[in-house]
Amino acid sequence: MAGHSKWANIRHRKAAQDAKRGKIFTKLIRELVVASKTGGSSVEDNPRLRAAVDKALGSNMKRDTIEKAISRGAGAGEGENYDELTYEGYASGGVAVLVECLTDNRNRTVGEVRHVFTKLGGNLGTDGSVAYLFSRIGQMDFSSDCDEDSLLDAALEAGAQDIETRDDGTFSVITSFEDFLKVKDELNLAGFLPQSADVTMSASIKVTIDLEGAQKLGNLIDALEDLDDVQNVYTNADVPTAIYEPLD
Secondary structure, eight states, X not given: OHHHHHHHHHHHHHHHHHHHHHHHHHHXXXXXXXXXXXXXXXXXXXXXXXXXHHHHHHTTOOHHHHHHHHHHHHTTOTTOOOEEEEEEEEOTTSOEEEEEEEESOXXXXXXXXXXXXXXXXXXXXXTTSSGGGEEEEEXXXXXXXXXXXHHHHHHHHHTOSEEEEOTTSOEEEEEETTTHHHHXXXXXXXXXXXXXXEEEEEESSOEEOOHHHHHHHHHHHHHHHTSXXXXXXXXXXXXXXXXXXXXX
């Protein structure tokens, strides 16, 4: 029985991991379709599509799957009309939350997002209530193995805005949204390959929260990201370095 139980646990864990991977792929494909539809199917001429392709490849999506998604967007196929929506709200403790969605049903999406906020101690706000706190930037994270001075020189030469050193010794290169791909390409050519690279939203004002607040916020973010229509969730929380465990 012990062996059977162990196999059952492995099987259930693998099923959960596969389901999560499938959800991530669904979101990536939706972004590929929309990027291709709005800006054209040429990766070279469409920065949003280029960023979506890079993210998909970084998640080990097959090129054939990527190309099919791009073709679907370029062909403006039936059923591919997604609205881009942003919802704004607050988590417990006054933390601002920005939720980016791609949806084919606005009523469904706002209902699901509002339900998550209400269930987990937050509240959905009005348009403009927190968006003013955020600006879109490019961010690339590098390991502590990088030489800081060399990375700094290469990043500034490439047109980066700043480089931040974290407590764990890793580095983040910050760029404008418009220069993200250019800086990334030049750093790659200089031999600096980021561990992760993405366009994100950065808050101008941070709210410091304790470990309990971080746990509650983590649960809210997890629940929002689990919604099919939610693409990205951003907050202005200054989270403690301790890793949270979701509360029951």
